[in-house]
Amino acid sequence: MSSVLDDMDSRPGSTTSLLRTVVGLYLRDAGGWMSAKDIVTLMEALGTSGTVARTALGRLRKKDVVLQEARDGVPGFTLTDGAAGMLARGDRRIYNPRSMSAQDPWCLISFSIPETEREKRHQLRRRLHWIGCGTVAAGLWICPDSLRGEVEEILADLGLRDLTTIFVTEAPLVGGTLQDAASKWWDLEAVATLHRDFIDEHSAAVPLQGAAAVEPDSGAFATYVQCIDRWRIIPYLDPGLPAAFLPADWPGAEGTRLFNRIVAAYAEPSAEFVRSTLGESAVVTVS
Template identity: 50%
Template sequence: MILDDFDSRPGSATSLLRTFVGSQLRQLGGWISSAQLVRIMEALGVPANGARSAIARVKSKGLLVPEIVEGQQGYRVNAEAVPMLESGDRRIFSFRQQRESDRWCLISFSIPESRRDARHQLRRRLGWIGCGTVATGLWICPAALKDEVLEILDDLDLRECATLFIAGRPEADRSLADAAAQWWDLDRLRELHERFLAQHSAQVGPTQSDAEAFARYIHALDQWRVIPYLDPGLPDSALPAGWPGQASLDLFGRVSRSLAARAHAFARSTTR
């Protein structure tokens, strides 16, 4: 399975390239020449040398595969990466906020020491999709994420080591908000939302050109796309006062409505 690269820092050349591939290249037929891809990256403020290095890294991760079309060297979106990209579309553009009445999923697992590498990968990937840690070997997430949890267990061949429970509202000796603050790193999530708000609130509005719209949109999307993975969309009762999540979500919606169409127009014209 080809996975998204959450180790790439938002705003880096590699992350920006992945964001372009996921949001634009599939709609453009899935193939782009090497020269066009370098020009796309230059439009995002990445110089040619940095663009070529990012292309090599993304290719090594399996997202792009080399392909010559009509004598031109270029790259095609790897068909094996499409499920990952489609899953990302659902996360990024259809952020789900858990309702107070929605159910929860508990993931209990016991993995032998002989498979400690798989255990490490499981913990890492559960964190990537927004699961919280209740205790060693016991994780929690909204029940809407159950299928993604099962997919991870199957991919790591750990289904026999885990049991999932679908349950109602957790009960603890403290409020749900206090418990959630221990199970999730809410300070980090707050920082991600507030940074997005601070850096992109001024990006909504008219632009001088499609190229400017493209750069604004891809940079905003690149920073936003990590948030719907790490933030499970907890109900209000599980969040501290003044939580910036809804404001962040609303801003991303405004950015998309303001810039997405012109951004795609620029990408389309650059790849003709």
Template identity: 50%
Template sequence: MTEEALGEVLDDMESRPGSATALLRTIVAIFLRELGGWISVAHLLELLDALDISDARARTAVARVKKKGLLIAETRDGGAGYRLADQAVPMLARGDRRVYNPRNMGADDRWYLISFTIPEERRAQRHQLRKRLEWIGCGLVSPALWIAPAFLADEIEEILRRVGVRDDCTTFVAERPIVTGDPRETVAAWWDLDAIRAHHDTFLRLHARDVPPPAGLGDREAFAIYIRAIDTWRIVPYIDPGLHPSLLPDDWPGSDTSRLLEDLRETYSAPATEYVGSVTGRRIDNPGRAARVRAAARTA
């Protein structure tokens, strides 16, 4: 896969939560590795049908993720299907960490600052850099200076390399910013906390009603609830950098959404996995548990 194509794979945030493309990507992220990295066309369409996505919309979504470089058409045992692109696996692994083991700053954690000088004739690169830094939770101090928790350093460095601007940037590790006045006001100027809060609030509004589950809920319905919940949630741990509570409003909803996510996983992950196994004819381990193990291993 070319650098340009891999860049397309990384543009996961462009898929609007709830869209056919976003739901497809969520299915792929949660289950495809546990299915050996391949799924038949028929089985994939059946899973999308459980989400009320018609064949026509499903095929359009598949075409989009193929173009992005996430899936590759591949025939196995005479059956048409799709294989997970090898180069997409690291992106999904990072997603595991974000979704299943999100990091939060401690009171004494360090910060990472990114300063850059990119000339106007390369403004497209400058735009890509700003977009990607915002997508992973960096705050804007000034037009050419960004700040983030230091635990995002590796992801930031990868972005600088992928966008092709590493030589234009200087990065610093800092103990803590020294500001006048209330640090919460400064943080509110660096991050769009209202926009981040809106994603938390949307997750709570759409999915708090799913716990406890309705009586007599079947595996197919549990699968649909689980996929939609994770699809709504997946934006939150990217744009929310996990700042220390002392830097956030007292009514910040982060702990509420984290508890809800855990309740949803405990309630729906297993029956959702059973449904995928029944559709594909394969017994698979609970992918939520497997992803948590992978995420814990990478952060240990």
């Protein structure tokens, strides 16, 4: 497995996870390069010391997320090609969470991998889980067909396409209810907990109706980065199932609405703070 994908395991709120979020939000739009000093300054706005921030930069470099590159004698970092692709996929997930309709097709992934390739089998299961696939049986996984392209990328990366058959199908026919089946195939309670934790932790950040616009300061930056950092794993693990597959009290729609309101209020003030921090030459746009 590409080591860059290991960063998905960084605990939200940890220094490494927050740094990855800062890199994902702003390094590309700052011309693809950022000085080490500016990165540390941004991390200090999140309450992280320079020493700890530099240690986290070392971790991201080992994970092949960033490369060290000096410009005009100034130490700095750029993204690796693999990280750039990963972040582009992440943008699509983060800002456009999946929502499957009852009429949309499904993708079934059937594989039989020999014991001699057990490490690849483990990585395949791990990566299918991380993109929101469910487990019907040990060698049979399910996901919305909209994820088929990502499944194909994973199979190609692991060299397992010849050992896998993909089926595109209509809604599965189950012996019990669709909700019971979905609760077995996915850990929906864990996903619901992620949504509820996000709602509990970030509801207070939404400005009251009629309140003044958010100021472009370090507080806006910290609020926005922490929001994205907490949210970004949810659209990966939440398959966006149709209502018939979900419990009545499913919190996904509420979490998505809250996320969108925070983006609307904080994305531009946060980007403006980053522009002011990096200097007039920086080009930072809003994702």
